[in-house]
Amino acid sequence: MTGCLDDLDITMVEEGFTTKDLLETLLKEASQRGSREAFFVADLGDVVKKHLRLLKALPRVKPFYALKCNRSKEVVHLLAGLGVGFGCAKKPELALVKSAGVPVDRIICTGPCKQMSHIRYAASQGVQLMTFDNEVELGKVAKSHPSARMILSLATDESRxxxxxxxxxxxxxxxxxxxxxxxxxxxVEVVGVSFHIGSGCTDPQMFTQSIADARLVFEMGAELGYKMHLLDIGGGFPGAEEAKGRFEEATNVVNSALDLYFPEGCGVEIIAELGRYYVDSAFTFMINIVAKKEVPLDQPGSDDDDPGGKKSFVYHLNDGVYGSFSSVIFNNTCPVPILHKKLSPDSPLYSSSLWGPTGDGLDRIAEGMDLPELHVGDWLIFETMGAYTGPASSSLSGAQPSRIHYAMSRVAWQAVQLLQGKLLPPEEEDQECTCAPLSCGWEITDTLCVTPVFAPASIM
Structure with missing residues (x-):
């Protein structure tokens, strides 16, 4: 069975049991063991919620998942079970997706600079869909995988x-x-066009321009005798709850552009390749302070405008940019911690910086933050840590990746079972009703998707 979750290490929780509750339970257990190791909590119910929201917002679009964003086995098996396709940039990613039982027609070999070994491995596994954007890639594929079906990657202007x-x-x-x-x-056969708008783009009209450009490329292909039938609109959709309005604005723009340039019935299959949207808000990170020092205000690592007027602190954590905070380097993020311990509202604030454990000058997580005085052994919480937070180099970090504790509410599990056809919706008591309610706030609609009435296990 594709994407089986039965054999995975997932904690099933009751409705109302939040990520915060699970964090507290895990911290209590860690305290009893004397452990201070950093760890993640992943709410897979949040991933399910994002999937359902996407199906409702983009009914013509088939979702694919960009595996480079987060290669968690549990996430892969969950999304595989929901019928999501996968974009794989490397051989290990392709092997992971294959191990989840994903059929080859739901796999795309992405990446602008594929190694020959990756191309040959894809050919040996029967994976045919591949992207290209230059003649060199075409030559490599023509030599090593002549039966491949190519997707031309179109550049987008992301100046905004x-x-x-x-x-x-x-x-x-x-x-x-x-x-x-x-x-x-x-x-070489060319079957479609793809483009990708980065998640940092704040102008949803970029989708309109890119879809219009893709239409022109389809027309070029038709003039040359190609029968192109696949459009990949990439990602760029925000997944955070506070960005829900921006998500709805972007999907409305996409639907309008598709109706204009690729109307229903035109014979073109539309897919989207999302990464951050699915996983970012689902992962919460708990990390410990392992070292602390007071720094004179005129030295590097301090802020001259110290709100406390007395001290500046440097804190070293037991994970850094060469591990779970790799997004600081790769995506120029600035993670902001939530303090686990309760402090008085009138506690003085001091200019503070957070560093990883390596002592390397680049292992800087955040600086210039106003925090109360913290101590070795204190826990910090970082939310929205699901995207691009894998270890950049285990040899530099000197540690194994932080453990991930997976959880899913029974409501979300019911939704997964329903989408997989393993759970029948309850009979309608009122024959005039257009939807049959599922327990605890889920409903199945007549548009072939399940709609969340509220989040099954909300991030705190």
């Missing part, structure tokens, strides 16, 4: 994005015809 423009990756609209002609000469 907080991230780097994707022009480094993806073909410009001006170069697409030549690439299609080159593919024709190499006898």
């Amino acid at each position: 994005s907080s991230g780097c423009p994707s022009v480094r990756f993806g073909a410009t609209l001006k170069s697409c015809r030549q690439l299609l002609e080159t593919a024709k000469d190499m006898n």
Whole structure:
């Protein structure tokens, strides 16, 4: 069975038992063992909620998951069981997805610079869908995987994005015809177009422009005899609850653009390749202070404008940017901690910085924060830690990846079973009602999706 969760280490919790409750339970157990090791709590019910929200907001779009964002086995098996496809950039990612029983037609080999060994491995596994944006990639595929079905990656102008423009990756609209002609000469089949708008983009109209550009590439392909039938609109959808309005705005823009440029019945399959949207808010990180020192205000690591007027502190944590905080380097994030211990509201604040355990000058997590005085052994909580938080280099961090404790509410589990066809919805008591309620706030609608009335296990 695809994406079986039965054999995975997942704690099933009752409705109303939140991530905060589970954190407190785990901290109590750690205290009894004398453990101060950092750990994650992953609310898989939050992943289910995001999936259902996506199905409702983009009914014409089939979701794929960008595995590079978070390679958790439990997340992969959950999404596989929900029918999600996968974008794999490396051989180990492809092997993980295959181990979850995902059929090859739901796998895309992504990445602009694929190694020859990756291409050959994909061919040996029967995976045919691959992306390309230049002639060199076409030549590699033509040589090692001639039966591949290629997707032309189109560059997007992300000048209004907080991230780097994707022009480094993806073909410009001006170069697409030549690439299609080159593919024709190499006898390589091109079946579709993809683009990706980064999650830092705040202008949803970028989707309209990119979808319009993709339409032009489809027309170029038709002129050359290609029968292209796949459009990948990438990701870029925010997943945090506080960004729900921005998510709805973006999906409304996408639906309108699809109706205009790829209307229903045109024969084009629409997919989206999401990463951060699915997992970011589902993961909460607990980490311990392992060292502390007071720093004179005129030394590096301190803030000259000290709100306490007396001290500045540097704290070292037992994980850093070479481990679970790798997003600080790769995505230029600035994680903000929540204090676990209760302090008086009038506690003085001091300029503080957080560092990892390595002593390396780059292992800086955050600085210039106003915090009360903390102590060795105190716990800090970091929310929205599900995306790009894997270890960058185990040899540099000198430690194993932090343990992840997975939890799912029984309500979310029922929703998964329902989507997999293992659980029948209850009979309608009122035959005039258009939906049959499922226990504890879930309902199944007549639009072939399950809609959450409220979150099954909310992040605190």
